[in-house]
Each structure stands twice: as structure tokens, then as C-alpha cells.
């Protein structure tokens with residue numbers, strides 16, 4: 001997995017923060033909280049003000065200019081803030097802090113904004129699998145068990161009914177969830193087909209296990225189900241399925 005060196009952990013004060021720049025010129029704010037390091041955009045999302053000039057108490061970051069605030073563990077907007085911070089996934093290795101490409105589940109629109117612990121639970125049960133070009137992941141009518149998130153590569157997704165499918169499919173983007181029938185009640189068979197158009201890396205998660213995690217967190221479950229309804233409607237409308 002590609003990783004980019006940011007700084008040495010020793011350079012960041014305990015429960016403090018520091019602005020760093022990668023070799024490629026990416027400026028980041030690195031913050032320490034408890035046992036963890038977090039990396040965010042270096043500049044306030046409101047105006048051109050470096051966040052390292054702000055106030056940080058070890059859990060909440062405040063921009064000194066207009067007092068926008070963020071939760072350092074998630075980058076979520078607090079109080080007056082009107083936008084979250086752009087988050088970078090951090091890896092700590094041998095005392096060095098790197099940023100790594102985010103887990104595709106964290107980019108998935110379907111799970112955006114859900115409770116961090118619930119999302120980590122879903123990430124923990126996901127399996128990464130690689131498929132060759134031309135692999136059919138499932139066909140209309142196949143039994144439903146897992147849902148998928150595209151990590152890299154290209155997948156064509158075609159909505160269908162019985163043995164028919166719509167002529168044109170959808171090219172899925174990185175972070176897009178498909179196979180979402182695994183989250184629907186009374187839907188034991190696939191209603192779409194999915195095929196890899198090139199070598200693709202996917203995260204694969206058992207639908208029943210995801211539902212169990214969501215049942216324990218009704219607020220996140222409600223958010224996911226609302227997005228799922230919108231997603232299904234969007235695909236059905238765009239495919240012309242009746």
C-alpha cells in the first residue's frame with residue numbers, strides 16, 4: 001500500500017499539534033490525542049488561516065479567527081463550524097507518521113457520517129479480495145450474501161429483472177457500494193449483475209453481519225437506510241427499470 005511520510009511522532013507534542021509538509025508539498029495538520037495521531041488539512045475550511053495557529057485542548061481544535069471548532073478524532077464540525085475537516089488516514093510505524101490511502105468503506109457514501117465505532121466494526125469484518133478482468137461477481141438470480149465496496153479497478157453494474165438486464169450498466173467509482181440487496185429484507189436473490197472490467201480490488205462484507213452492527217446503533221442504521229433508499233431509487237430511475 002502506498003504511504004507518504006509526514007513527520008516523526010516525536011516532533012508532535014503530546015496532546016498538541018504541528019503543521020507538516022510532505023515531500024510532494026501537501027501541507028497537513030498533525031494532532032496527537034491520547035494514544036493516537038490524526039492528520040487533517042492544514043488550512044481552515046473557512047478562510048486562508050493555518051489551523052496550527054488555533055487552539056487545541058487535546059480533543060477539540062478551534063480556529064482562532066472565527067472560532068470554528070472540530071472534533072479531532074473525526075474532523076466533524078462542532079459549534080459554529082459549517083464544514084468538517086478533510087481527514088487523512090494515518091499509520092504509525094517505527095516512530096514515523098505516514099498518511100495512507102483511506103479504507104474504501106470510509107469513502108462510501110452509504111456509510112458517510114455514521115458513528116465511528118460502528119464504521120470500524122464494519123471495516124473489521126470486511127475481507128479484501130482481488131478479482132481478474134472479466135470476473136463475474138454475481139448474476140441476476142444468484143443468492144444474496146455479501147455487499148461490496150470498490151477499492152480499485154473498474155466494475156460494471158447492471159440492474160436486471162429475472163434473467164433480463166438493462167442494456168447499459170453503470171461504471172462504479174472508488175468507494176461505491178454495490179450488492180446492496182444484502183441489506184434488504186426478503187431479497188434472497190440478486191437483482192443486478194456485476195462484472196470486473198479490469199483487475200479490481202474489493203472489500204466484501206456479509207450483509208447480515210452489517211445489519212447486526214446497525215441494529216445496535218439505531219441512529220447510524222436510520223442514516224444508512226435513508227441513503228440506501230435514495231441509492232436504490234437512483235439506480236432504478238437511471239436504469240429505466242419498472
Ligand code: FES
Pocket residue numbers: 044045046047048049063064065066067068
Ligand atoms: S478562518 Fe477559521 S474560522 Fe474563519
